[in-house]
Amino acid sequence: MRWPFRFGGKWASVPACLSCLLRKFIPLSRPPRILRSLRRLLIGLLLLAIVPTSGNARTGWRTHALVVNSLGGALSAAQDKAFFRPFAAQMGVGILRYVWDGDPRPRSGHAGRAWTVALMEDSTARAACMQGFLLRLGGAPGSADACGVPAMREGIALAWDRGRIPVAPHWSDFWNVVRYPGKRGLRRDPRSTLEIALMADGVAPADVYAVLGTPEGVARAFRKLSQLRPYIEWWTSPAESARIIKNGSVLMTSAAGGEVTAAGTGQRDVGLQWEQSLDNGLSWGVAPDLDRAARDRARSLLHFMAQPEQVARFASLYHAHGDAGSVTPLLMDAAFWHEHLPDLSKRFADWLAAP
Structure with a gap:
């Protein structure tokens, strides 16, 4: 695409124009490699000043996205294909997926990202529920099983x-x-x-x-x-x-x-x-400090992942167990x-x- 800039009587892109200008002002006595690096740096800085950014739009998109923490590896890749991408396409909701260590407890000085929905072990979810680190989704106030939504069992x-x-x-x-x-x-x-x-x-x-x-x-x-x-x-x-x-x-x-x-x-x-x-049982937990809109998006995703067709698709992508019935x-x-x-x-x- 041609940008509306001319240099030396010819149309040129922004980087090309800047490069030509910089050749006029940067001494050629420097070694070529240093000269090229210096020119690239200056071009980048000038482009930041010239080209408008979409920072506000990007920030708004992140604000309205679901942030999902999973455990990485092939498991996360299968979840992405079976759950997150289809949900995002169907609902028009952005999903940001991160790998985490599975521990929702607040830690002093921890610089982790705020999350919406997270995958963790059942034992972790029970403890986090009792300590108020997960949104209570139902059940009695003293119940340890009222927060985690069963996700799968990992062999x-x-x-x-x-x-x-x-x-x-x-x-x-x-x-x-x-x-x-x-x-x-x-x-x-x-x-x-x-x-x-x-x-x-x-x-x-x-x-x-x-x-x-x-x-x-x-x-x-x-x-x-x-x-x-x-x-x-x-x-x-x-x-x-x-x-x-x-x-x-x-x-x-x-x-x-x-x-x-x-x-x-x-x-x-x-x-x-x-x-x-x-x-080992794994469950989805929901962060406790979400606004109403974020909670609704989280519940929609949990409901979507529980549908039989999505469950079957995930099972076809990630084989967590041996042959059914071969062992207990x-x-x-x-x-x-x-x-x-x-x-x-x-x-x-x-x-x-x-x-």
Whole structure:
């Protein structure tokens, strides 16, 4: 497109005109690379002064957009295709999607963005609800389940490098570093990690929470973890759990099954062992300090995501579990973790910090 500027009797774009003018005033004695960089900088500054911006329009658009926090990786990509893009197109509402750590608690000095709807673990949603960090959507005032809207269940399985271990291992093999030397991946969080430690120590899945609910059971889980401490590579997000097995950083890892499946072939032939896997519930929470219009937009999105056709589309994009009926996973107990997470998180942090 021609801009209404002439230089030397010829039509030219704004940058071209500015470049010609700058050649007249910037000495050519400087090295060519420095000269080009200086000219680009000056052109950019002049364009900012000449070309009007749409800052007010952009600010207004952000003000009326839904800000959605999710957990990143293939999960967020599938949600974007199945939920967010179709909703935005149908409703004419902008959606800004960000990756976050799943913790809605206010933190001192935290510079995070304000959000509208966020995906988090069920145990996190229960605690946040009781502490007033989520909008109460229904239920009794003292209910811990009145805030989170069920989103999905994520399978956590044992992922391993099939190029080095041809037969599917179990959690007991996960601890056998003599027979299977190499790094192991575990989540840097007591949730899922302590359950896995107890199953590796011989506790039946049906008994895990009864054992973990006692001081002796907690001590047993941490003793088991201590046996593996030098070999552990910690992960903090579902996407990272898949990445460390795909790039060969670990021989085996606990991992979000959907992320491993979505990662494709990658650098390794990775298998998933679904026996003694865990099933973790995830929920959507709504920020508590929204105005009425924002709350209505949030509820519209939650309703849209719950429609059967959207649920089916998401399931076709993100395979969070193994073959239906092949195994019975251990359902992660949100009520247990709501009650015990503060104490076990402190115990876990102290264990990590110990020499």
